[in-house]
Amino acid sequence: MTTALTIDIDVARGRIASGEKLTDVAAGLGLPWQRLSKALRGKARGGPAPSAAHPNPETEIADGANEPPRPIREVPRQALTERLRPRRLADVAGQETAVALLRAFAASPYPAAFVLAGDTGTGKTSAAVALAGELGCDVAAGEYGGVHVVASGEQTADNVREALDRLTYSSWSGSGWKVLIVNEADRMCRPAETIWLDRLESIPAKSVIIFTTNEPERLAPRFMDRCTVLQFESRADVVKLEAMRFIASIWKRETGRDLPECEAAALFDSCVNDGQFSFRRAVVRLQRTLLRSNGKAGN
Structure with a gap:
């Protein structure tokens, strides 16, 4: 028996494939986009479709016919740091040279790797996310919109391989460009660096890899030679x-x-x-x- 959730997921996947943003599709279904993405991910991995006999509270979409109206909750005010996070490259403060180069790249992009180097708090990660937005990635949808992140402290060889593999798949929403942000690249392990040295020679189509670092001197010269290095100013x-x-x-x-x-x-x-x-x-x-x-x- 086909459930309402199965139909919704199939419809959602079709709408996303036709170019709609994941966030817009989720809003149309009355769901947080994170919940819809989890449901889509579960089905994409071949998990059993939810059924009436075996409901899954994590992903089940209720029809709401017998539910009382839910109270409207006030949306909490965001911290200033989040509200002021640059959405465009032009909003990145104090980095005129680096921003000009990234804007020129965004106007005529190609598969490339960048190292954004500079002290903490200078806007390196914000600039990377803003570049993703200007390339047409659906930033709000995260990896489903083409924005992938390898966090500081997670740069093992296995995680790097997994992140690179994700660049070979099409995004569910956005322009089709994919941006992989590797934070604090100077903390990567030696096996991870070896993988990068090989894979940076053949970056997948419509993909940009951005490394951020507070200590560029810890990165090997041959690694740096494979990237465009932009210095973020803090003096x-x-x-x-x-x-x-x-x-x-x-x-x-x-x-x-x-x-x-x-x-x-x-x-x-x-x-x-x-x-x-x-x-x-x-x-x-x-x-x-x-x-x-x-x-x-x-x-």
Whole structure:
């Protein structure tokens, strides 16, 4: 017997194959996209289709006919760091040279590998995700939209092989381009590096691999030679003007008021360590300052 869930999954797969975003299909079915993706993944792996006799609470789609209306929950306000995460390359602050090169690449892309090098908090991972968006990946859908990630500390030979294999399959939504982001590449093990040295010679079609690193000197020269290396700037004296504008614009957006230059300068100075400025640290400090400001206003 074919269940409602089986039909929904088949319909969802067909809609995604025709170009609809996974997130839009999930919304049409009244589901979180993560839940739909889990159901699709289970079926893709050959798992048994859910049935009325053996319902699966993880993936079953209820028709809701006999259910009472669910209360509407208020969507929690996101942290400032998440709300300010760049959605476009043009939104990446303080990295004019690197951003210009990535935008030029996005205008005429080809299979390639990049190393984004620089101190923590300079926007390397944000730039990688923004590039994926500009290539037409469905960023919100994660790997189903063409955005794959190998996290720091997970760079074993097996994980690298698995990630590279995923680049050979078509995405379920998005433009068809796939972006693999390898965070803190300098932490990869030697067997993983050996695999990269071989596979970077033949990157799959419509695929871009982006390595981020805080310590590029730990990567082998022959590895670096296979990639385009972009340096992300953090020297306080170089980024000061852009960073001050960044701080002032966030304050204005969040409060509707101009931030006095002396206060912007004080915030800037608090985000400098050993002569290096961190944009991420600036956002965290701004959120703390805004919370204190709101607390005083409420008293």
